[in-house]
Amino acid sequence: QVQLVESGGGLVQAGDSLRLSCAASGRTFSNYYMSWFRQAPGKEREFVATISWSGSTPYYADSVKGRSTISRDNAKNTLYLQMNSLKPEDTAVYYCAAKSGPIRSYDSRSYNYWGQGTQVTVTS
Numbered sequence: 001q002v003q004l005v006e007s008g009g010g011l012v013q014a015g016d017s018l019r020l021s022c023a024a025s026g027r028t029f030s031n032y033y034m035s036w037f038r039q040a041p042g043k044e045r046e047f048v049a050t051i052s053w054s055g056s057t058p059y060y061a062d063s064v065k066g067r068s069t070i071s072r073d074n075a076k077n078t079l080y081l082q083m084n085s086l087k088p089e090d091t092a093v094y095y096c097a098a099k100s101g102p103i104r105s106y107d108s109r110s111y112n113y114w115g116q117g118t119q120v121t122v123t124s
Contacts, residue, residue: 002026002098002113009094009118016086016122022079022096022115030074033099036081037108038092038120047106048094049081059104064090086122093117 008020020036035050049070051058058070069082079096097111105111 002029002032004096004098004113004115006094006096006115006118009120011121011123012086014087014122014124017082017084018086018120020081020083020094020096020118020120022081024077024079024098029072029077029098031100032113033101033104034070034072034079035097035099035105035111036070036079036094037097038090038094039117040089040092043092045095045108047108050104050106051079052104053102057104059106061106083120086120088122088124091120091122093119 003025005023030053036048037045038048039045047061049060051070051072055072067085071080095117096115098113099111
């Protein structure tokens with residue numbers, strides 16, 4: 001089992017920045033592919049960013065590419081998402097997720113473990 005706890009969300013204005021964190025506990029954090037997803041009201045959960053176990057191959061959804069950076073610190077068992085130039089359309093609950101195995105996936109159904117989410121609200 002892997003337990004994931006997100007933090008860092010909040011209410012910000014358009015153009016501001018936020019750094020989300022996801023603290024992991026349980027099984028070895030470095031064994032898992034880690035990702036961020038988000039879900040806006042009335043919409044399906046969507047992929048945001050993913051990073052391999054080594055941190056060497058980040059990948060981003062087009063909607064956040066160039067404005068966001070995913071990173072991980074395996075020594076601290078923590079995943080991060082730095083988001084800059086936030087837009088109102090970034091408003092959503094952000095979830096971190098972990099999947100076992102070496103294959104990258106943008107499909108939420110591939111992920112074994114989820115956090116409870118952290119709310120990000122961006123006002124115009």
